[in-house]
Amino acid sequence: MNEISPVETTSARRFWPGNHPAVAHGKVGVLLLNLGTPDGTGYWPMRRYLKQFLSDRRVIELPRAVWWPILNLVILSVRPGRKGKDYAAIWNNERDEGPLKTITRDQAEGLALALSAHPNIIVDWAMRYANPSTESRIRALHAQGCERILLVPLYPQYSATTTATANDEAFRTLMKLRWQPALRTAPAYADDPIFVDALARSIEAHLAQLSWQPEVVIATYHGMPQKYLERGDPYYCQCMKTSRLLLARLGWPKERLLTTFQSRFGADPWLQPYTDKTVIALAQGGTKRIAMIAPGFSADCLETLEELDVENRGFFLDNGGTDFTYIPALNASPLGLDVIEGIVRRELAGWL
Numbered sequence: 001m002n003e004i005s006p007v008e009t010t011s012a013r014r015f016w017p018g019n020h021p022a023v024a025h026g027k028v029g030v031l032l033l034n035l036g037t038p039d040g041t042g043y044w045p046m047r048r049y050l051k052q053f054l055s056d057r058r059v060i061e062l063p064r065a066v067w068w069p070i071l072n073l074v075i076l077s078v079r080p081g082r083k084g085k086d087y088a089a090i091w092n093n094e095r096d097e098g099p100l101k102t103i104t105r106d107q108a109e110g111l112a113l114a115l116s117a118h119p120n121i122i123v124d125w126a127m128r129y130a131n132p133s134t135e136s137r138i139r140a141l142h143a144q145g146c147e148r149i150l151l152v153p154l155y156p157q158y159s160a161t162t163t164a165t166a167n168d169e170a171f172r173t174l175m176k177l178r179w180q181p182a183l184r185t186a187p188a189y190a191d192d193p194i195f196v197d198a199l200a201r202s203i204e205a206h207l208a209q210l211s212w213q214p215e216v217v218i219a220t221y222h223g224m225p226q227k228y229l230e231r232g233d234p235y236y237c238q239c240m241k242t243s244r245l246l247l248a249r250l251g252w253p254k255e256r257l258l259t260t261f262q263s264r265f266g267a268d269p270w271l272q273p274y275t276d277k278t279v280i281a282l283a284q285g286g287t288k289r290i291a292m293i294a295p296g297f298s299a300d301c302l303e304t305l306e307e308l309d310v311e312n313r314g315f316f317l318d319n320g321g322t323d324f325t326y327i328p329a330l331n332a333s334p335l336g337l338d339v340i341e342g343i344v345r346r347e348l349a350g351w352l
Helices: 006-013 043-054 064-090 099-114 134-143 160-174 193-208 226-230 235-250 275-284 307-318 334-347
Strands: 027-037 121-130 146-153 182-185 216-222 257-262 289-293 323-327
Touching (some): 027 043, 027 099, 027 134, 027 160, 099 334, 134 160, 146 160, 160 182, 216 275, 275 307
Parallel strands (some): 027 146, 216 289, 289 323
């Protein structure tokens, strides 16, 4: 029999169970993912945020040789100051953060409370752009013993520009880990009955509080270049499906709920009809009372609080309209948390 050398004996002893360093284990992580918000409203925080966002090849598909000078020499010189003023108008000064960050945190805390009967579940949240970063929160969950992690992109309708890039960032983190956790990604929920019902109930509750009733309700979704649809992105179709199911759930005639797309920039055609042009046309055509809801946003942010409730309100009232109301996103309301909890419980099947 061959003898074991002193070197081999010493080496093996280091890894005997009694000598192995303590490793947290046995937990399941749930990570809510949203777009992001700048760390401040000043020029440099805005510039850092916009640079990270607009450098994402999922978001801007132009060749780098074309897009780099446009982004760095034009957009990042002008846009940070202008967008910083917009963010300042909706900033959560109490917490010194954008409302998207406040609401996403509240959603994570509400979900954690709803799942508190399962002590092995750890709920966290992260942003695709800016902070808290996806990598930092995956590493934190991993350090707490999460051997399995469910990613939940908070985008009801799937798009490569939102859901896919959120997941991409998580996958990039896993590429850096020696011991990777098992990973699941929650799918989009554009046609989920829980989601559609929650939207309808939020509309009904909001309208019931008004002293007037809108002639038209506009369901407005974030836009994207038309060519992304032509290349196979399912986002447009899923938006239209959400609107169709919402209309059926409300039991309204089809002319009372319109679907539009907002937030375009650049010269290329985007998904149509455009929200701002529709609002102006309605007001100029004699419509006096409208409501707006944004079923593509799980949480209120710049595109809803400033672009819709301020900018488009102004377009409507300045062109002859008399009454305008914005119906808030589901946010961390009981309805909103019911949607997130329902999705998470379904996607955790077999892990609990």
